[in-house]
Amino acid sequence: MLRLIGTRALLGVATLFAVSVLIFVCTQILPGDVASAVLGNQATPEALAVFRKELGLDQPATVRYFNWFLGAIQGDLGKALTNGRVIIDEIKPRFYNTMFLAGYSALIAVPLSVGLGIIAAIREGRMIDRMSNVLTLMTISVPEFFIGYVLIILFAVNLPWFPSLATVYDEMPISERFYVATLPALTLTMLVAAHMLRMTRTSVLSIMSSPYIEMAFLKGLPRSRVVVRHALPNAAAPIITVIALNLAYLVVGVVVVEAVFTYPGVGQYMVDAVSKRDVPVVQACGLLFAGVFVGLNTLADIAAILVNPRLRHKR
Amino acid sequence: MAETETKQPILTIRGLVVETIIGVRLVDRIDVTLQRGEVLGLIGESGAGKSTIGLAAMCYARAGCRIAGGVVDIDGSDVRMLDAAGRRDVRGRRIAYIAQSAAAAFNPAHTIMDQVCEGPVQHGLMNRTEAEAWARELFRALDLPDPDNFGNKYPHQASGGQLQRAMSAMAMSCRPDILVLDEPTTALDVTTQIEVLILLKRLIREYNTAALYITHDLAVVAQVADRIKVLRHGKEVEEGTTSDVLHAPKQEYTAKLVAVRGAAASERASPATVTDKTILTVADCHASYGIVKVIDGVSLDVKHGETVAVVGESGSGKSTLARVITGLLPPTAGAITFKGATLPKALKQRSKDLKRQIQLVYQIPDVALNPRQTLHDIIGRPVQFYYGRSGNDVTDRVAELLRLVELPENYMFRKSTQLSGGQKQRICIARALAAEPDLIILDEPTSALDPLVAEEILKLLKRLQEELGLAYILITHDLDVVHRIAHRTAVMLKGQFVAFEDTETIFRGPYHPYTEKLVKAVPEMRIDWLDEALERKRVREAAEKTDSAKVA
Numbered sequence: 001m002l003r004l005i006g007t008r009a010l011l012g013v014a015t016l017f018a019v020s021v022l023i024f025v026c027t028q029i030l031p032g033d034v035a036s037a038v039l040g041n042q043a044t045p046e047a048l049a050v051f052r053k054e055l056g057l058d059q060p061a062t063v064r065y066f067n068w069f070l071g072a073i074q075g076d077l078g079k080a081l082t083n084g085r086v087i088i089d090e091i092k093p094r095f096y097n098t099m100f101l102a103g104y105s106a107l108i109a110v111p112l113s114v115g116l117g118i119i120a121a122i123r124e125g126r127m128i129d130r131m132s133n134v135l136t137l138m139t140i141s142v143p144e145f146f147i148g149y150v151l152i153i154l155f156a157v158n159l160p161w162f163p164s165l166a167t168v169y170d171e172m173p174i175s176e177r178f179y180v181a182t183l184p185a186l187t188l189t190m191l192v193a194a195h196m197l198r199m200t201r202t203s204v205l206s207i208m209s210s211p212y213i214e215m216a217f218l219k220g221l222p223r224s225r226v227v228v229r230h231a232l233p234n235a236a237a238p239i240i241t242v243i244a245l246n247l248a249y250l251v252v253g254v255v256v257v258e259a260v261f262t263y264p265g266v267g268q269y270m271v272d273a274v275s276k277r278d279v280p281v282v283q284a285c286g287l288l289f290a291g292v293f294v295g296l297n298t299l300a301d302i303a304a305i306l307v308n309p310r311l312r313h314k315r
Numbered sequence: 316m317a318e319t320e321t322k323q324p325i326l327t328i329r330g331l332v333v334e335t336i337i338g339v340r341l342v343d344r345i346d347v348t349l350q351r352g353e354v355l356g357l358i359g360e361s362g363a364g365k366s367t368i369g370l371a372a373m374c375y376a377r378a379g380c381r382i383a384g385g386v387v388d389i390d391g392s393d394v395r396m397l398d399a400a401g402r403r404d405v406r407g408r409r410i411a412y413i414a415q416s417a418a419a420a421f422n423p424a425h426t427i428m429d430q431v432c433e434g435p436v437q438h439g440l441m442n443r444t445e446a447e448a449w450a451r452e453l454f455r456a457l458d459l460p461d462p463d464n465f466g467n468k469y470p471h472q473a474s475g476g477q478l479q480r481a482m483s484a485m486a487m488s489c490r491p492d493i494l495v496l497d498e499p500t501t502a503l504d505v506t507t508q509i510e511v512l513i514l515l516k517r518l519i520r521e522y523n524t525a526a527l528y529i530t531h532d533l534a535v536v537a538q539v540a541d542r543i544k545v546l547r548h549g550k551e552v553e554e555g556t557t558s559d560v561l562h563a564p565k566q567e568y569t570a571k572l573v574a575v576r577g578a579a580a581s582e583r584a585s586p587a588t589v590t591d592k593t594i595l596t597v598a599d600c601h602a603s604y605g606i607v608k609v610i611d612g613v614s615l616d617v618k619h620g621e622t623v624a625v626v627g628e629s630g631s632g633k634s635t636l637a638r639v640i641t642g643l644l645p646p647t648a649g650a651i652t653f654k655g656a657t658l659p660k661a662l663k664q665r666s667k668d669l670k671r672q673i674q675l676v677y678q679i680p681d682v683a684l685n686p687r688q689t690l691h692d693i694i695g696r697p698v699q700f701y702y703g704r705s706g707n708d709v710t711d712r713v714a715e716l717l718r719l720v721e722l723p724e725n726y727m728f729r730k731s732t733q734l735s736g737g738q739k740q741r742i743c744i745a746r747a748l749a750a751e752p753d754l755i756i757l758d759e760p761t762s763a764l765d766p767l768v769a770e771e772i773l774k775l776l777k778r779l780q781e782e783l784g785l786a787y788i789l790i791t792h793d794l795d796v797v798h799r800i801a802h803r804t805a806v807m808l809k810g811q812f813v814a815f816e817d818t819e820t821i822f823r824g825p826y827h828p829y830t831e832k833l834v835k836a837v838p839e840m841r842i843d844w845l846d847e848a849l850e851r852k853r854v855r856e857a858a859e860k861t862d863s864a865k866v867a
Contacts, residue, residue: 209378210419211414211416211419211420212419212420212421212422212423214377214414214420215412215414215420215421215422216422217375217406218370218373218375218406218407218411218412219406219407219411219433219434219437219485220402220403220404220405220406220407220408220434220437220438221403221407221433221437222400222403225437229425230422230424230425233422233424233425234422234423234424309423309424309469309471310423310469310471313469313471313472314472
């Protein structure tokens with residue numbers, strides 16, 4: 001089993017490496033390079049050459065890639081082109097903010113949707129099953145900015161419970177942070193709950209036709225115990241995978257929500273960088289997101305291995 | 316049972332009707348009466364409604380079915396009138412279930428101990444410590460290895476026979492009054508079956524438990540049941556004491572069921588088909604899966620028109636031998652000669668024509684046929700592939716093949732899902748015949764079928780051999796089948812042949828000890844066969860004991 005886990009972890013690292021190549025290549029094939037972008041109207045051939053040399057752009061792409069990649073794994077993501085600041089210092093507090101919001105949303109979304117999914121499976125076909133299905137499907141069908149604004153109107157304007165702007169700053173006390181970030185966290189919860197709820201419900205129900213479930217019923221156990229104790233452990237693997245995908249989305253896909261609530265996260269930073277053609281920042285954000293995505297999915301794969309009793313206990 | 320008959324029955328079912336949601340009757344007005352400590356055998360072919368009755372006795376209907384009428388009375392109270400909580404209280408505590416496949420009936424995520432103790436703890440009969448102590452006692456009574464620690468195993472860590480016994484322990488965990496045994500030994504090897512059978516019988520006697528014993532095998536039920544009820548298409552055919560049903564069946568259907576078992580004794584493979592031309596020779600073959608050696612020096616030869624049977628328990632390597640001959644698993648050493656020329660080891664290296672001449676028929680026809688294709692596509696494919704025919708040519712050939720396996724031509728555009736198990740197996744045979752092979756490897760061709768249907772398939776195979784001069788390699792664990800159609804038989808144990816001779820000679824004896832174990836483990840249609848087998852076992856063990864004492 002350790003070997004299996006080791007293989008998964010190595011595969012994760014390899015994926016991350018491949019993604020870094022992809023990010024680098026993609027930013028390279030954009031028309032025009034950084035030098036011409038920064039210089040704009042003043043781009044005389046001489047000025048371009050000098051500037052390129054200064055940025056190291058005259059070197060071959062492979063050399064530049066390895067310089068960048070080696071720097072990145074040591075925590076040196078280079079400097080932003082637009083304002084010359086060190087990217088890692090800029091990105092750190094924003095990344096913390098993004099992770100805080102994602103963690104906060106996950107804390108609400110995962111127990112809520114897995115719990116509701118289990119309840120829906122126990123009460124299959126009953127009112128609560130249908131209601132939870134329809135409601136989560138509705139929230140996932142509506143664009144996220146719309147949910148954000150509806151929540152603002154309801155809970156910031158009509159009922160002034162929460163602030164409409166989720167501006168956090170470094171010195172803010174943690175309780176305050178939770179309070180301020182509640183509306184964006186709820187918005188994100190509504191976005192990811194449907195997937196996890198439906199997957200939990202479906203995979204539990206797909207186990208429910210197994211002979212050992214029939215056996216559990218014939219032992220005289222109530223349906224709730226059969227679902228939680230007999231079906232859920234065997235349905236765990238697909239549920240874990242979907243949770244991981246959604247957690248990754250909470251980190252990576254928050255751009256719009258951050259914009260609606262003007263929350264200072266990595267998403268906004270990246271959007272800014274893209275519009276200003278600040279390639280090193282875009283690369284840095286891309287790498288960071290890829291790392292989170294690959295990391296979470298690798299963890300999910302490892303967790304799926306760990307919950308399998310056949311792999312945990314050798315014959 | 317005379318003294319119990321005066322008492323009130325523990326289980327009474329009257330006028331039981333079970334229907335599917337759309338109103339198809341699965342069980343039609345069945346009555347069952349079971350006294351304390353009595354064993355009633357429910358017998359019939361698949362679709363006869365036996366399992367449905369067993370589950371209905373627990374007031375349980377599978378998804379898509381419902382109990383539409385009748386009374387299920389356990390110890391004086393009508394279970395159907397109880398609410399959900401009341402039914403749960405009865406299930407497991409008063410009446411417990413033993414399923415056919417223990418491997419599937421145990422939850423893979425929990426230890427065996429957790430699952431055995433769950434019933435009594437949840438029903439509030441014992442606390443966990445008491446339940447564990449009782450479970451260990453049951454494990455010991457059921458001859459499970461290392462009973463004190465057996466419960467710590469997960470289901471995948473125990474063998475099929477052990478799991479079946481563990482499931483019996485699980486059923487007994489609440490000391491129920493009634494057991495429902497649903498084909499408890501069908502998934503087991505003959506030698507394991509007899510051990511489980513002995514233990515089940517002892518269990519039932521020791522705790523004076525009443526039992527519904529569901530099976531399609533008359534010989535098995537004859538060993539444990541006091542009375543037998545014969546079912547067909549959800550209706551009762553007849554009911555009587557075990558000896559009456561076996562020796563003086565009143566209905567024609569029952570007589571037919573009894574006769575199938577008896578046929579083996581008289582029928583023999585016809586020697587007329589065998590020629591002296593050898594078609595296939597396997598010389599000193601070795602094969603392994605990774606580092607696990609599965610076939611260890613096997614030599615075999617098959618003549619034109621001959622049937623060679625390979626028998627052995629599961630895990631003996633007999634199916635692997637089929638894979639080696641077909642080229643699916645290249646042997647690590649040894650040579651295979653086909654019609655005088657060396658056969659390339661791997662399937663990839665064999666020419667299309669070589670592949671054509673060796674065909675395979677699988678054990679479970681349901682999964683060997685693509686449910687989305689019509690029979691025309693399934694049978695026509697090898698006709699196109701090997702002979703390059705097309706259009707009406709293929710259709711004509713498919714029609715011819717369907718006639719050959721005794722199916723109507725107009726079945727051609729049906730899909731396999733519309734056929735019965737026996738018809739599906741006929742299609743598998745027709746598909747093999749489409750290639751016009753010289754050798755067909757039959758991997759347990761009848762073990763997934765009901766006895767009467769299996770009988771028909773065997774007849775068909777025999778007829779085809781006579782007409783087309785086919786050679787068969789028959790892989791099976793069913794000695795009855797071997798008796799009837801094999802000219803020569805190889806007995807396989809741990810990847811080696813312990814015997815390879817004329818079928819007559821093999822069964823006449825003197826036996827290799829392992830062959831004897833196999834032969835003697837096949838239940839015979841006599842009521843006291845199991846007791847005799849038990850006696851033989853005791854004598855043998857006693858002899859072994861004195862032997863080892865002498866050596867010491």
